[in-house]
Amino acid sequence: MSDTLLQVLGVLAAVAAGLWAWRRWHHPSFWLAVGYPLTAVSVRASWRKVALGCGLTKKRQRWWFTTVPGLVASTGIVRVRRKFQRVAVDTKPFMWLPKPTRYGWRVTVHTLEGQVPGDYADAAERLAHSWGVHAVRVSSPRPGRVVLAATMRDPLVKVDDLPASTELLKVTVGRLETGGPWVIDFRTVPHWLNAGATQSGKSNLANALVQGLAPQPVALVGFDLKGGVEFTPYSPRLSALATSRKECVGLLEDLEELMADRMTICRTTGARNIWQLPDDLRPVPVVVLVDELAELYLMADKSEKDEIAKTSTALLRVAQLGRAFGIYLFCCGQRIGSDLGPGVTALRAQCSGRICHRVNDPETATMTLGDLDPAALDSARAIPAETPGVAIVASQDGQWYRARSFYVSEQAAEQAALNHADRAPSWAEITGRAYSELLDTIPEPRKG
Ligand SMILES: Nc1ncnc2c1ncn2[C@@H]1O[C@H](COP(=O)(O)OP(=O)(O)OP(=O)(O)O)[C@@H](O)[C@H]1O
Numbered sequence: 001m002s003d004t005l006l007q008v009l010g011v012l013a014a015v016a017a018g019l020w021a022w023r024r025w026h027h028p029s030f031w032l033a034v035g036y037p038l039t040a041v042s043v044r045a046s047w048r049k050v051a052l053g054c055g056l057t058k059k060r061q062r063w064w065f066t067t068v069p070g071l072v073a074s075t076g077i078v079r080v081r082r083k084f085q086r087v088a089v090d091t092k093p094f095m096w097l098p099k100p101t102r103y104g105w106r107v108t109v110h111t112l113e114g115q116v117p118g119d120y121a122d123a124a125e126r127l128a129h130s131w132g133v134h135a136v137r138v139s140s141p142r143p144g145r146v147v148l149a150a151t152m153r154d155p156l157v158k159v160d161d162l163p164a165s166t167e168l169l170k171v172t173v174g175r176l177e178t179g180g181p182w183v184i185d186f187r188t189v190p191h192w193l194n195a196g197a198t199q200s201g202k203s204n205l206a207n208a209l210v211q212g213l214a215p216q217p218v219a220l221v222g223f224d225l226k227g228g229v230e231f232t233p234y235s236p237r238l239s240a241l242a243t244s245r246k247e248c249v250g251l252l253e254d255l256e257e258l259m260a261d262r263m264t265i266c267r268t269t270g271a272r273n274i275w276q277l278p279d280d281l282r283p284v285p286v287v288v289l290v291d292e293l294a295e296l297y298l299m300a301d302k303s304e305k306d307e308i309a310k311t312s313t314a315l316l317r318v319a320q321l322g323r324a325f326g327i328y329l330f331c332c333g334q335r336i337g338s339d340l341g342p343g344v345t346a347l348r349a350q351c352s353g354r355i356c357h358r359v360n361d362p363e364t365a366t367m368t369l370g371d372l373d374p375a376a377l378d379s380a381r382a383i384p385a386e387t388p389g390v391a392i393v394a395s396q397d398g399q400w401y402r403a404r405s406f407y408v409s410e411q412a413a414e415q416a417a418l419n420h421a422d423r424a425p426s427w428a429e430i431t432g433r434a435y436s437e438l439l440d441t442i443p444e445p446r447k448g
Pocket residue numbers: 196197198199200201202203204205334388389390404405406407408
């Protein structure tokens with residue numbers, strides 16, 4: 001008897017060890033084969049209780065078969081009558097079967113009358129605690145439907161690399177909380193603001209961009225107001241680099257001229273932007289990286305006033321018109337607040353891509369992310385210092401995501417810049433191109 005017991009215990013221990021090892025060494029397959037089915041059953045089974053507890057149910061009148069206590073008979077036995085009657089019943093929202101995702105599961109829910117996705121977003125934290133998951137994110141693909149996406153653990157504690165994007169002006173810089181790639185696509189969102197406290201990972205993201213854009217046929221331009229310490233190592237791949245305010249003024253003037261030239265060529269050929277130009281006429285796209293944006297606006301004394309006004313206007317013009325003429329901005333800074341002047345506020349309005357790393361004060365998060373969902377602001381403030389590179393990303397789809405950039409050391413970005421130095425067009429080549437000569441090559445009918 002005790003032998004059989006020992007054998008059973010041995011088998012159980014072996015199975016438990018096997019499952020532990022499976023979970024440890026190949027979590028994705030373990031999750032699909034074992035974890036997910038158990039979770040799906042328990043989520044469906046507990047949905048009524050969870051929805052009730054999280055305040056997501058509604059009272060509805062239903063016909064219900066109820067028992068009504070009747071008379072107490074002389075024997076002391078309570079006689080009950082059974083009958084159908086209308087009673088108010090707590091109704092849960094209809095839930096589809098949860099589907100597995102890389103880091104958890106997601107499920108579609110039909111909203112009840114009077115409910116909006118915001119009700120579910122408000123209950124997200126309660127749902128996460130009820131289901132014992134890291135976080136629940138709410139989105140609404142169409143009216144009347146809400147998708148609840150649960151992540152079992154924080155997927156951003158460690159992010160593994162993804163293959164580089166091969167498309168022009170698209171760079172995979174990290175991973176989203178959903179497990180998907182975090183892509184910065186300048187053709188969809190042309191200008192970006194990248195804010196965060198010191199050591200929050202802003203420059204790491206710029207490194208990732210340099211590494212990703214270096215092999216592409218684009219010109220990179222750096223504005224490094226930290227005296228050049230950040231971008232100078234990448235100068236082999238940069239077409240131009242400004243490290244002081246004076247140099248910035250000059251480079252911004254060049255960019256404005258470049259824009260004017262590109263405007264002329266587009267107008268002459270009847271194109272609305274450089275992408276509508278024939279291949280042989282299309283100028284090279286320019287990505288402008290700015291580190292420590294605030295330095296461009298900070299005034300030590302009155303003598304700098306004119307210079308600052310010039311810089312601010314030029315940068316704003318580049319942001320307003322650059323998109324059509326293939327000039328894209330990526331501005332990093334610790335604070336991008338209106339206290340720096342009206343130029344910054346106007347620039348912010350032109351940058352539809354927003355990235356907010358860890359911040360020390362709620363104002364910076366609000367200034368960077370605008371009036372996005374308050375949950376996004378809370379999330380930005382909750383980013384721990386131990387996970388540099390984690391950020392809240394908002395782009396034009398109106399959604400926000402938690403994401404983390406891949407770690408790209410300065411050495412790696414420097415190496416990429418060196419390896420692709422031959423891809424860097426010289427600044428003279430970009431700006432000094434004789435547009436009148438170029439226009440002469442355009443066949444007559446295409447001229448304005
Ligand atoms: N995605 C990441 N994964 C791992 N470590 C990271 C990541 N991003 C940044 N780090 C680490 O955090 C440190 C600070 O990052 P970074 O220099 O990019 O911060 P920063 O926001 O530019 O700071 P500062 O405002 O001082 O320039 C880096 O030395 C790097 O080691």
